[in-house]
Amino acid sequence: MIQLRNITKHYPVGFGKQEILKDVNLHIHEGEFVSIMGPSGSGKSTLLHILGLLEEPSEGDYYFQGELVQKMNDKKRTQLHRGAIGFVFQAYHLIDELTVYENIETPLLYKNMPGSERKSRVADILDRFNIVAKKDLFPNQLSGGQQQLVGIARAIVAEPAVIFADEPTGNLHSDQAKSIMELFAELNRNERITIVQVTHSDVNAAYGNRIIQIKDGKVQ
């Protein structure tokens, strides 16, 4: 599903450049639940952003579902963002001015889905995540764990093939973290959604079926 070949990423620093990712080769198959681990600053988020089409690599080839990402036009990338890819951020990134319901509905508005289908999809997700009673509240009226649930609900409402999650439980208590991880494991197992998470936690990594270690920008 995902293949990286000789990916590098560097940023200009003074007259030189700082290498963040060095010659990364990676294969992620459909249905895997992969955890990316490594020390702070080793390039985990940078790698995840490249995988999630939020950043461009400096060199190398990235194939997503068999297609070379560099050759995709903006329309195709936008399509992938709206359909195939869900991204979950550590800091939730919900829209403060929208209610829980509206936040979750947003990705479906971009897909030109009929109103009745939109309503039923959002209702299903609210029900499944046990947040029906919160649907008219705004993000700042929710706990961190509830906000992250909404973030995940928004990421999966359009039924993506893959979810990229950057330390999704980084700001949560351990019991909240546990329910989020159980939810990911269930989505992976029952709905065959491929999951790639960045985590510092061995406990969270154990929910997946493969660990990718990264150190100094290199996959070990």
Ligand SMILES: Nc1ncnc2c1ncn2[C@@H]1O[C@H](COP(=O)(O)OP(=O)(O)OP(=O)(O)O)[C@@H](O)[C@H]1O
């Ligand atoms: N836009 C940027 N410009 C310059 N350097 C950057 C930029 N983005 C990231 N870096 C650098 O790239 C390195 C790797 O950052 P990254 O966020 O990928 O690490 P990480 O492994 O996710 O770290 P952490 O576990 O602390 O979140 C860091 O040294 C960071 O300063």
